Amino acid sequence: MKSAKSQVALLALCQATAMTINTVLVTVAVLIGYALATDKALATLPLAIRQVAMMVATIPASLLMQRIGRRNGFLMGNFIGLVGTGVGIYSLAIANFWLFTLSMTVLGISGGFFGYYRFAAADVADRAFRSQAISWVLAGGIIAAILGPWLATGSQGWFNSELYIGALVALLGLHVFTSLLLLGLQIPSMTSAHHTQNTRPLAEIMRQPKFLVATLGSTVSFSVMAFVMTATPLAMAAATYSFEQTASVIQWHVLGMFAPSLVTGWLIKRFGTLQIIVTGTVLNLACMGLNLSGTSFWHFTIALLLLGLGWNFMYVGSTTLLTETHTPEEKGKVQAIHDFIMFSFVALATFLAGPIFHRFDWELLNQMSWPLVLLTLLVVLWLQQKRLRSQHLV
Secondary structure, eight states: OOOHHHHHHHHHHHHHHHHHHHHHHHHHHHHHHHHHOSSGGGTTHHHHHHHHHHHHHHHHHHHHHHHHOHHHHHHHHHHHHHHHHHHHHHHHHTTOHHHHHHHHHHHHHHHHHHTTHHHHHHHHSOHHHHHHHHHHHHTTHHHHHHHHHHHHHHTTTTTTOTTOHHHHHHHHHHHHHHHHHHTTOOOOOOOHHHHHSOOOOHHHHHTSHHHHHHHHHHHHHHHHHHHHHHHHHHHHHHTTOOHHHHHHHHHHHHHHHHTTHHHHHHHHHHHOHHHHHHHHHHHHHHHHHHHHHOOSHHHHHHHHHHHHHHHHHHHHHHHHHHTTSOOGGGHHHHHHHHHHHHHHHHHHHHHHHHHHHHHSOHHHHHHTTHHHHHHHHHHHHHHHHHHHHHHHHO
């Protein structure tokens, strides 16, 4: 068995390729949808369908990996991604909107598997190293912040096409590279004894305050991030910014999402999980305020950077908090229902971003976001006070 740190490093590389794929798709999918769709309000539909497929895949992916192991599950998800990318390339070649939507559906199923890289890191780490392992795996996204926008813009001229066929060809290569990485993954499987031990009913686990706060934190952070980020290319196009400028903003956003992961695990150990989630909500509220104050290039850049930072603190903190709510025997079903809930709202947010921006405006979209973040802040502060009262009673 390889060391925990070497396995976490391998998972970080896999996370890097997965997030590069995601960054490229976020950068180009809405623009492809806008170019292909007759009704421009449907521009975000392919990306939204991808999120729905990811949501649907989360539960079977988690339960399947508990049966066949993390590595085999990740390999299966990667193969599905290869198929989806191939369908996407063909859909762009014939300029078919609905076939492109189908390809995004298949890519979403693939993404349902890759969402578990962070939990795989928790599997190989002991309790003391767990928050850092989760954080380090998510730090793989730093590579995606650099490579993703570069591939999205640099691949435009590969096939003399305005529909970004080159970007999807690049994703095909990333899927092949990921398969090679996954062959070196070694994660301990659940023993048969673990499978047969009695576990608590899921409803009992979900009633825990820690589970409720962890799920709310990750769901709101991911949904608000998806809501604002999905609409950003449309808002910048409406403000006549170039594709290169849009890609630059997305690049800074993705850096904000993942660069803090180099220290987030340490910060959680130093200040506590709940305090990091609180900091994330404040950063998100600052993003909404900046978006409402103007639409200059620097407004977009700094606001999206803050959005990424806020997501990182809320998401890593909430994921770490979730690991405190279940036993090793319960992890499959707990992680599955958590990610199902989270991606359900992410899918809804991604789908609504296009119609709301198209029929209303950028300002309303941001006004709809901050109350959810504020609610999360209040709930986390409630749990924080509850813990303090419990400590005083001991």
